[in-house]
Amino acid sequence: MQVARFAADWAASLGRPVDPRERMALAVSGGADSMAMLALAAGAFPGRVIAATFDHGLRTASAGEAAMVADWCRASDVPHRTLYPAQPLPRTNVQATARRARYAALLDWAAGAGASVLATAHHADDQAETFLMRANRGSGLAGLAGVRPRRTETLADGRQVMVLRPLLGWRRAELRAVAKRAGLPFVDDPSNGDPRYDRARIRDLLRGQDGIDPAQLARSAGWLAEMDADWRLLADLFWAERMEQDAPDRLRLSVVGLPRGMRRDLARRAILATRESAGLAAPGFDMASNIESLLDALDLGRTATQAGLIVKPITDIWIFMPAPPRKTG
Structure with missing residues (x-):
């Protein structure tokens, strides 16, 4: 049942029918969310899934976490690769720097492996947290629209990879339950609870109340994303009609x-x-x-x-x- 739901959500996020020849690349950190995505994808698309784990080297446990994912993939006949930063990451603005390095490595790996899609395990609770973080910063429409179900990234050499978020309709608790029922190994990243980071503080705020529904916040972000897409289409039309290059x-x-x-x-x-x-x-x-x-x-x-x-x-x-x-x- 959950595998069928995942396959349907994958196709909906993709915005087109799934090509039966298509190779699916997954970014798997070793957390419960990404391990659940890995197992669901392997069940929905057997023989077509590949996975990678980015070892940023910022925590001593990260190498063991990557090895844990690799071991599961080996036992499940899912090709896996551990990726590393091109150069040591600086300790300033560490989360943003690590995110950029992670996406650069994952996109290059996915394109090199012949995959046109790279899936990440962002879910409804992530979307709600992003919405509140950006609202707290005074973001406009594009920011409040949060994480998009898909976006296409163009690499420096012209190769294109679609970044896909098939789990935006799933709750964190659902994915953790999937991981536990399937007996999947997973780890909890300690930075997720570190109050030095905005996301951890917002997560703690949502956890400690029952008046705000993260699923509804995520739904609002989805509507705003639709509005933002319509706005961009109109802006493209006005730009084509009203811009002239004098020199x-x-x-x-x-x-x-x-x-x-x-x-x-x-x-x-x-x-x-x-x-x-x-x-x-x-x-x-x-x-x-x-x-x-x-x-x-x-x-x-x-x-x-x-x-x-x-x-x-x-x-x-x-x-x-x-x-x-x-x-x-």
Whole structure:
């Protein structure tokens, strides 16, 4: 029953029928969630699952945890590989640094193994925690939409791998029960309860109350993800219709009749496109960067600067170009 449910959830997350020739790559840490996913996937897609464990080397127990996963895979005829960071991880901002290194290694492994999909074991409780963490930081629509069921990553050499989250409809307790009933080995990462980390504090908050339903929070994040996808589609259409490249490093954008939210989205796109054309790498800028003061100035008809660019409004046309070098001496 649970294997059939998992297979259906996999296909739903994939957004298309499962190709019977497709190879499924799984990221398995050794926790109860990922071990349950591994067993469910092996049952749903026998002979087509491969697994990898990323040993970040930050804890003395991590090598043994990777060996535990490898042993189970060997006994279950699931090909497994242990991956390592390309270089030792720094001890500052450790969780974010380890996450980037983990995904880089896993994506490269999956692509090299001929898998077009890499599945992770994010579930409904993870989604609820992400929603609350980002709400607490004042995130907008894209942030509150949380973890997406799927996203496509393009590697530096052009290879593409879809990152899949087939367990977003499952609760943590359900997956732990699956692992226990199947007699799967698993470990509990001590960092999951470390109050130094935002996620651990949010997890503790949810655990200690019964007025907030994590499943409902996860459902809300899912609706917001759908809205965000619709918004991005509209933004793509407006971008195609209203952006003109005047010169290699000069861009013209019509914002007539657009609400502030859409002007914000298109302005960020224009900044990124102009910076790329001009070869500007600093200061840092991305689609989450704050540009409210820029929008305020442009709405008042004033020329303003942002991220190494000058933006000049001519009625409802905004012109983006590199700022001239500062004079020195």
